[in-house]
Amino acid sequence: MDRFLTKNRSTEPTNSPAVEDTAAKKPKNFWPIKIRRYEAAYIKYGFTAIQKNGHDCPKCVLCLETLSNECLKPSKLQRHLMQKHPAEAEKTADFFRRKEEHLARQSAAFTQQATVPERALKASFLASYHIARAKKPHTIGEDLLLPATKDIVRELLGEDAAKKIDAVPLSDNTVSRRIGDMAQDVSAQLLEQVRASEYFALQLDESTDISNEAQLLVYIRFISQERFVEEILFCKALERRTTGKDIFQVLDDYIESNGLNWARCVGVCSDGAAAMTGKISGVTALIKQKAPHVVATHCMLHREALVAKRMDNELNQMGARFEGLLLHSNVRWLSRGAVLNRVYELRREVGEFLSSEKHQLAERFTDATWIRKLAYMSDIFLHLNVLNQSMQGRDTYILQVQDKVRAFSKKIMLWSNKLQEGVTEMFPLLHQELLSCDDLGSISPMIQSHLEHLQGYFKDYFPDLENTHLNWVRNPFSPGVGSSLGIKSQEELIEMKNSGDLKLNFEALPLSNYWLHWEQQSDWLMHELDELEFNQGQHRCLELDY
Known part of the structure; x- marks a missing residue:
């Protein structure tokens, strides 16, 4: 170790005679290493040359043994020929050239065969890609795809072509690795584009999966090639709690570990939960400590869902009584519209089934007033679903969304006025029910009350709908x-x-x-x-x- 330290200090002046003597000494019989080159005349000894570590190394065309560069001299090559291959020692140079050409053809054939696994590897990735897109189990590759593909190729191209299919690896573990490799590559490309973008914005949503585990889903919007790009950034499990600090820690660890800059983040959108919007320990508050210029907004889709959940007591109790039947959830509240529509379409079948089971709810399906309420709820949730879907999609900006919400609020006012005149065409299912019995008066006050309250809820959750001052934008x-x-x-x-x-x-x-x-x-x-x-x-x- 001391001699390495002495070398590092060689630039410092020293007067120590011991050091001078050590530096002056050289090992005995010290000779510089000579790099030898192969010559075409060496073929008469049965040797060709290959490259190894940047140097020519002799390779015997008979036994395929490779010697070191130091052996690249006639005496050592001749000695190898005499000792290892005495029977061919008297052969001419042409004999060894034919051996060299045969060896070259073998290498070319081996190289050509080696390209087959490369194509099989690509085929394996393509098959794994389709399995992932179809959301099928990984075992389907080996159990179904390979046998089916082999049979198809055998019928169309013959047995020789079918044998090549066996070289495609598609076991369940292989498919899993392929999908993981492709996911990592896509993530790397996405992060590279985000790092090149001058600005980016995030959208956060925390929810639970079917196994009741909390998941953090993050979308990102950034600039790439003079256009806006929206992609999913990551989805990670929240292993501990779902507080604002825990959510921010997962997000911050991902941002920092992947080389993203908080200073380029200009906006954060969340669902409005306390863990997201808390003024002290909420996610947006913690993000603003990293990037004070960030604009935090409440997701308009979540706001519209909150409006839809606000119903009058009579309608709300109606849904509560059939909570088990409707199979709705607070997470996907707007799916209630589709469920209500199915219940209405199957009202006779459901009523007959409940009657056969002598269930206490069977009488509801014979109550004309209750059926009209069901028809109205199905209609109003259908309108809310259409509004929700119209606010989604790429290249949608905030002015468009505000216009759609403002238009829907004015539609509610129109429906309320028309309802006072006895017009129900804006609610198709309710209108169909009233064709057989024109008795709107029994439920008209309830519908009027709900529409008035619904319009008020839109004003409460969307106070900034007037944007005429932005017409120039x-x-x-x-x-x-x-x-x-x-x-x-x-x-x-x-x-x-x-x-x-x-x-x-x-x-x-x-x-x-x-x-x-x-x-x-x-x-x-x-x-x-x-x-x-x-x-x-x-x-x-x-x-x-x-």
């Missing part, structure tokens, strides 16, 4: 928009309106991509967007409530 080429902007912003808006190229881009591109393209040319209009708190995340990365 929605359509900057519309006349008269942007009059409330500053002078510099209005000047940029005038330049935009009089640009034919930008107008063509506006008509061809989604709104989000258009403003992303304009961001590189604008200063003041982008500043105006930054001043809008609810739209700051949308400007930078269209942080939209999913």
Whole structure:
């Protein structure tokens, strides 16, 4: 160890004679290593050459033994031929050249055969990909895919081609590894794109799976190749508790371990639960400690679901009595609309079944008033489901969602007014029930009350639906928009309106991509967007409530 330390200090001056003597000494019989090169004339000794560690090494064409570079001299090559192959010692150079050519053909054939596993490996990945997409058990590859593929290939291409199918590995463990490898590769590509993006936004949702284990699901929206991209970032189990600190710890560990920068996060969307939105220990509060500029929003889909859950006592009790029959859950509340529709369609069959079982609920299915209530609930939840689905999808931005919610709120007002006039066509199932017996008066007050309360709930959960001051964002080429902007912003808006190229881009591109393209040319209009708190995340990365 001391001699290594002495070497490291060799640049320091020293007057020690011991050190000088040690440095001056060389081992006895010290000769530099000579690197030898193969010559074509060595074939007469039965040797060709291969590359090993960057040097030529002799290889016998008879026994295929490979010697070191030091043996690349005529005397040692001849000695190997005389001692190991005395019967071929008198052969000519042409004999050894034919052996060399045969060896080369064997190597080429081996290389050609080696490419078959590579193609089989690709086939294994492709089959595993289809198994994963179809959500089938991993054993289906070996139990079904391989035998079926082999039979098909045998009938179409013959037995020789069918034998090649046996080289494709598709055991359950192999399929599992292939899927894991592909998942890691997709994750690596996604993270690489996120790191290259100037901004990104997150959407968080914590829920439980069928095994009653808490799972954290995180989506991300970022900029890639001048367009907005939405992808699932990760799904991880919450092994301990589901408090804000635990959720943030899982999220922060993932962000830090994968080289993402919190400073680039401009928006966080959550479901509004206390663990997410708590002012002190909520996830959004902890995120703002890392990135104070982050805009936190409450998911509009969750808000709409909360509105749908708010029902009058009479309607709510109706659902509670049939909780076991409807099989609804608080997590997927809007699925109640589909269940109610099925119950209504099968009301006669369900009633007959309950009657045969002498169940106390059988009488409900013979009550005309109760059936009308069921028809109304099915209709109103169908409208809510349509609204919910219309707010989903790619390239959807917050102004569109606000427009849809505002329009639905006004529809409720229209339905209430029409209901007072005795019109029920907006509720198809209820209207069908009333055709046989036009007796709306018995349930009309209940429906009127529910519609009034429903409209109030929308106002409570969506207080920021008026966005006319953002018409210049929605359509900057519309006349008269942007009059409330500053002078510099209005000047940029005038330049935009009089640009034919930008107008063509506006008509061809989604709104989000258009403003992303304009961001590189604008200063003041982008500043105006930054001043809008609810739209700051949308400007930078269209942080939209999913």
